[in-house]
Amino acid sequence: MRPARALIDLQALRHNYQLARDTAGAKALAVIKADAYGHGAVRVAQALEAEADGFAVACIEEALELRQAGINAPILLLEGFFEADELALMVEHDFWCVVHSLWQLDAIEQTALGKPLNVWLKMDSGMHRVGIHPADFQAAHQRLLNSGKAAKIVLMTHFARADELDSVRTDEQVAIFQSARSGLTAEVSLRNSPGVMGWPSVPSDWVRPGIMLYGATPFDQPQSVADRLQPVMTLESRVICVRDLPVGEPVGYGGTFVAERNMRIGVVAMGYADGYPRQAPTGTPLMVDGQRSQLLGRVSMDMLCVDLTDVPGAGLGSRVELWGKNILISEVASSAGMIPYQILCNLKRVPRLYTGA
Numbered sequence: 001m002r003p004a005r006a007l008i009d010l011q012a013l014r015h016n017y018q019l020a021r022d023t024a025g026a027k028a029l030a031v032i033k034a035d036a037y038g039h040g041a042v043r044v045a046q047a048l049e050a051e052a053d054g055f056a057v058a059c060i061e062e063a064l065e066l067r068q069a070g071i072n073a074p075i076l077l078l079e080g081f082f083e084a085d086e087l088a089l090m091v092e093h094d095f096w097c098v099v100h101s102l103w104q105l106d107a108i109e110q111t112a113l114g115k116p117l118n119v120w121l122k123m124d125s126g127m128h129r130v131g132i133h134p135a136d137f138q139a140a141h142q143r144l145l146n147s148g149k150a151a152k153i154v155l156m157t158h159f160a161r162a163d164e165l166d167s168v169r170t171d172e173q174v175a176i177f178q179s180a181r182s183g184l185t186a187e188v189s190l191r192n193s194p195g196v197m198g199w200p201s202v203p204s205d206w207v208r209p210g211i212m213l214y215g216a217t218p219f220d221q222p223q224s225v226a227d228r229l230q231p232v233m234t235l236e237s238r239v240i241c242v243r244d245l246p247v248g249e250p251v252g253y254g255g256t257f258v259a260e261r262n263m264r265i266g267v268v269a270m271g272y273a274d275g276y277p278r279q280a281p282t283g284t285p286l287m288v289d290g291q292r293s294q295l296l297g298r299v300s301m302d303m304l305c306v307d308l309t310d311v312p313g314a315g316l317g318s319r320v321e322l323w324g325k326n327i328l329i330s331e332v333a334s335s336a337g338m339i340p341y342q343i344l345c346n347l348k349r350v351p352r353l354y355t356g357a
């Protein structure tokens, strides 16, 4: 059997969820969109269901998968509905619905719902992606009340630059949000992971942590809460071939790496078809038999090469950690010019093995 696999530590996941909730001092929706950032949404939801205040996914397709797996906790759809005919299913399954645009408000007014919906009314406080304009927010809220179709309304917005701890933009967004919603008494939700970790004074009844649940930091600099996260996924495989690479000889497609001394290299059963980033250059850290080493040459579809010259005990069958508890996903991401989110979502083909259930 091919030795490539992703180990998912559900105990670490629960630790990170509790850390998010404790740090925020608020209720927390665990964000498990995109198959829980590559970790498997159903297994992640099952592992958190006993303690989580609820879950958030991108769309109804993702939410239905969870209900069909028996998850009864609240599930928020972060983009609400894409077409009005999803409303009936949303009501049937008790999904909570983000309303980010006036066309959605029109659709809610025009559709007969069997019972009222839980609505999270989203304001565009400065990210300028989705959300209702601050000047229209009070009127939209009033329309929702008048429609009689909202059971409960939570007011939300989303930060564009909370991962930049020295940016003034987050405080500006909070000020715009607070001013545009003044006079409305409702619960509010503003913070994603960087918001929870780096912006403790932002008001919150609900927070929406995603990446931090998986033990990855959204920051590109050290941060105190980040130090307390536990990596959830370990991507590992084994050395399947060992060879000597004489000085001057290239390795891999394109011959991009050429040995500068006589070297010993290992070939690892892991490639970009598994989601290991092809962009990762020579020098990207990985761990062989518990010792840090480096990637050599281009990543292929199913294989990559590792430097064994200074790991004399390593050889055929040696265990290789591509990322996990020792090699942080953020190290791999910065080496590859990517972000941890992007790498984790890309996981493919490798079987996922769960521990700590």
Ligand SMILES: *Cc1c(COP(=O)(O)O)cnc(C)c1O
Residues within 6 Å of the ligand: 031, 033, 078, 158, 191, 192, 193, 194, 208, 209, 210, 211, 212, 218
């Ligand atoms: C994805 C998402 C989150 C989670 O963001 P992280 O940075 O992963 O914590 C929170 N809120 C919204 C609206 C999202 O789309």
